[in-house]
Amino acid sequence: MLLVVVGLVLAQAGLWIVDRGLRQHMQDNLQTQAESLLAALIKGPQGIELNSRHHDAVFLKPFSGHYFIIEFNQQRWRSRSLWDFELPEVEAMGFSEQLRPGPEQQQLLIYQGQYRRYKTDIKVTVAHDYSPVLISFQQAQIIGGGLGLLALLLTLLLQWRLVRRALQPLEQARVQIEQLQLGQRSQLEQDAPVELQPLVQQVNRLLLHTEDTLQRSRKGLGNLGHALKTPLAVLMSLLRREELQKQPELLALIQEQLQQIEQRIQRELTRARLSGDALPGAFFECGQELPGLFQLMNRVHGDVLTLSWQAAANLRLPYERDDILEMLGNLLDNACKWADSRVELGIEQVGTDYCVRVDDDGPGIEESQRQQVQKRGSRLDEQSAGHGLGLGIVRDIVETLGGTLQLLDSPLGGLRVEIQLPTRL
Numbered sequence: 001m002l003l004v005v006v007g008l009v010l011a012q013a014g015l016w017i018v019d020r021g022l023r024q025h026m027q028d029n030l031q032t033q034a035e036s037l038l039a040a041l042i043k044g045p046q047g048i049e050l051n052s053r054h055h056d057a058v059f060l061k062p063f064s065g066h067y068f069i070i071e072f073n074q075q076r077w078r079s080r081s082l083w084d085f086e087l088p089e090v091e092a093m094g095f096s097e098q099l100r101p102g103p104e105q106q107q108l109l110i111y112q113g114q115y116r117r118y119k120t121d122i123k124v125t126v127a128h129d130y131s132p133v134l135i136s137f138q139q140a141q142i143i144g145g146g147l148g149l150l151a152l153l154l155t156l157l158l159q160w161r162l163v164r165r166a167l168q169p170l171e172q173a174r175v176q177i178e179q180l181q182l183g184q185r186s187q188l189e190q191d192a193p194v195e196l197q198p199l200v201q202q203v204n205r206l207l208l209h210t211e212d213t214l215q216r217s218r219k220g221l222g223n224l225g226h227a228l229k230t231p232l233a234v235l236m237s238l239l240r241r242e243e244l245q246k247q248p249e250l251l252a253l254i255q256e257q258l259q260q261i262e263q264r265i266q267r268e269l270t271r272a273r274l275s276g277d278a279l280p281g282a283f284f285e286c287g288q289e290l291p292g293l294f295q296l297m298n299r300v301h302g303d304v305l306t307l308s309w310q311a312a313a314n315l316r317l318p319y320e321r322d323d324i325l326e327m328l329g330n331l332l333d334n335a336c337k338w339a340d341s342r343v344e345l346g347i348e349q350v351g352t353d354y355c356v357r358v359d360d361d362g363p364g365i366e367e368s369q370r371q372q373v374q375k376r377g378s379r380l381d382e383q384s385a386g387h388g389l390g391l392g393i394v395r396d397i398v399e400t401l402g403g404t405l406q407l408l409d410s411p412l413g414g415l416r417v418e419i420q421l422p423t424r425l
Contacts, residue, residue, distance in 0.1 A: 003155065007148050015137055023109065026128055030111035034124040037068055038115050041122070048118055050077060063103045065129030072122040087127055099130055107131045169193045173200065180207075181318065181423075184283070225265050232262060284317040284324040286347055293328060294345075301336040301343075311347040317354055318423065319401055327397045331358045331417055334391065338362035342412060354421040362414035370407040394419075 041048050050070065058066040059079040069087055070077040085103040090096050090112045102108040106129040115122045169192060179185045187207060188200045235258055238244070244251045290309050297307055317324055328345070335343045339360035346357045394417075398405045403421040410416035 003152055007152070011141070011144050011148065015140065019133075019137065022133055023130075026109050026130070027111060030109065030126045030128055031113065033066075033068070034111060034113045034115075034126045037070060037124055037126070038117060038122065041070075041117055043118055048072065048120065063106070065102075065106060065131075067102075067108075067127040069125040070122065071125075072120050087125060090125065100127075102127065102129060105131070107134060169196050177203075228261075228265055232258065232265070284319055284321050286311040286315040286317065287313040289321065289325065290328075290345070290347075293325065293332070297332050297336065304341070305336055305339055306342045307332070307336070307345075308343075309345040309347075311345075312349075315347060315349065317347075317421070319421070323397050323401070327394050327419075328356070328358075330391070330394050331356075335360040335362075335415070335417070339414060344412065350420075352423045354423075356419040356421065358417045359410040359412045360414040361410070361412040364409065364413070364415045365407060391417075 037050075040050055042050075058064045059068060059081050061081055062083045063085075064081045066079070067082045067087060068079045069082075083103070087102075087108070087110065088100040090100075090110050093112050093114050096110045096112070099107040100110055108127040109130050110125065110127045112123065112125045115124060173188065173192065173196060176185065176188050180188070187204045190197070190200060190204075192200045235254075239251060239255055239258075244254070290311060294307055294309055301307065332343065332345065335358050339362045342361045344357075344359045346355075346359075348355050395405055398419055398421070401421050403419055406418045406420075408416040408418055
């Protein structure tokens with residue numbers, strides 16, 4: 001935009017300067033022509049006469065663009081080139097810079113001079129057509145504008161190429177960071193321009209520090225959980241002693257508190273594993289991981305159930321492998337416990353999100369009870385095995401990954417658990 005404005009201003013200023021110079025030059029020519037006409041006046045037998053041999057022949061051709069009028073002693077001589085056209089009146093003597101309308105749409109510059117010759121006051125008016133110059137200016141504006149526009153487009157193209165070339169390393173860094181988010185790499189490449197190497201090195205150090213801190217936190221929580229499991233198991237075994245069996249109220253209270261402690265430990269250990277967003281280079285390969293997971297499920301439930309899965313062979317979920325295995329394991333285990341004969345798993349990419357569906361042909365869950373069953377430790381059937389932690393753990397994983405969980409009616413007749421996971425940003 002700056003180039004356009006400056007170019008237009010310079011072009012207009014240049015045309016204005018040329019126009020001023022041409023008008024000044026024509027003023028001098030008109031004054032010279034007026035003096036030549038004055039010199040062509042001679043003293044004849046009948047008074048002052050105009051010697052036609054002493055003025056230009058252009059004054060004889062009709063509408064030639066060169067005109068004059070000579071006035072003295074109530075006499076008025078007009079050039080033949082004027083034909084029947086009258087020159088417009090001029091207010092003052094001298095050169096009139098304002099263009100006046102002429103014959104055949106001509107634009108006239110007019111000079112009017114007052115002289116004295118042969119003791120007679122003589123007024124000479126000379127006019128010249130300025131239209132060819134205006135046409136030339138218009139052509140110059142069109143040609144100049146076209147060349148200027150072409151130069152501007154070439155400049156913008158060159159600038160665009162230079163900027164893209166200069167920013168190409170940044171684009172490569174952006175692509176690598178996106179690959180980090182998608183789990184396709186664990187660090188940025190060190191082969192970067194000198195200007196970007198400090199940034200790349202700092203990002204890589206930050207990634208290593210984050211991974212190291214996370215691993216230490218996981219290890220610390222895991223050690224703490226395992227350290228508490230042994231005392232907790234001892235306390236649970238003490239509940240079978242006769243002294244406590246004789247006091248059922250006290251026994252129920254202690255048992256409830258110990259179960260809450262066990263659930264709390266299990267929950268914190270699960271949370272320690274939910275860190276897919278924190279680790280770059282983490283992903284879940286459906287084609288590689290699902291066969292092993294279903295092989296394990298078939299060993300446990302395959303004798304009474306038919307288990308199947310469907311996912312693109314090259315589908316990759318950009319999340320921590322252990323998180324997805326934990327989530328799918330709990331979903332499939334719950335579905336197998338309630339299914340009559342069939343459990344299906346489906347994973348697909350919908351737009352930029354990922355959709356996970358687990359269907360079974362069991363009794364399903366009433367819509368009024370679906371919200372309750374998602375709460376940690378809640379079970380609709382107290383006689384079934386387990387502590388009711390499955391869907392609660394799944395919910396924690398889904399919330400950590402920024403997704404949503406829904407309980408719906410399955411096409412198989414039982415329950416469908418549908419999970420939407422967004423692409424990591």
